[in-house]
Amino acid sequence: MAANPLHLLEPKDCALLLVDQQAGLAFGVGSIDRQVLLNNVVALAKTATVFGLPVVASTSATKVYSGPLMPAIKSALPGIEPIDRRSMNVWEDDKAREAVLATGRSRLIVSGLLTEACVTFAVLSALSAGLEVYVVGDACGALTTASHELALGRMQAAGARPASWIQVLLEMQRDWTRHETYDGARAIIESHAGGYGIGLAYARDMIRPA
Secondary structure (H helix, E strand, O other), X not given: OOOOOOOOOOHHHEEEEEEOOEHHHHOOOOOOOHHHHHHHHHHHHHHHHHOOOOEEEEEEOOOOOXXXXXXXXXXHOOOOOOEEEOOOOHHHOHHHHHHHHHOXXXXXXXXXXXXXXXXXXXXXXXXXXXXXXXXXXXXXXOOOHHHHHHHHHHHHHOOOEEEOHHHHHHHHHOOOOOHHHHHHHHHHXXXXXXXXXXXHHHHHHHOOOO
């Protein structure tokens, strides 16, 4: 049973699904700068690690076109073993679908390539299965900006909820006195959040109580 959508994200309710974050597919991305996209996906993967989210990664056509899970993402998820499949839709692969359901989490956070195909198919299917789905729009890439926005719109109309990677992190942290995740969350922001991260590092190093 899905969590109340009005409730903020809690790590205990969430799992992360990474769909086809592979270099061969990233070559075709035109909706976002590819280095920015990789930065965002790595930040999301690190967020899942810091907050203890179960992660399912699935790949397709690894031997013939798409290649393996991108190394920077794999290194952010120690021990992750992607599930390779033939179908475009993760949900139509028994092993991948069962891995998601086996997490027991009611909220599924999704990042992947390409937005207009494998991401959309997985999200619509997960929604149909009764999960509450959050699509991390800046951690997904499409062939064009228009097709990315159209795909996000279709998923949102079906009930998916859009988010950004920094929103996911901050929503799970929420209170900087949560010491068990403070250092990890702050390190992700400093490494991946551009000017916001630069500002946090500056405040730590330069602004001191009188």
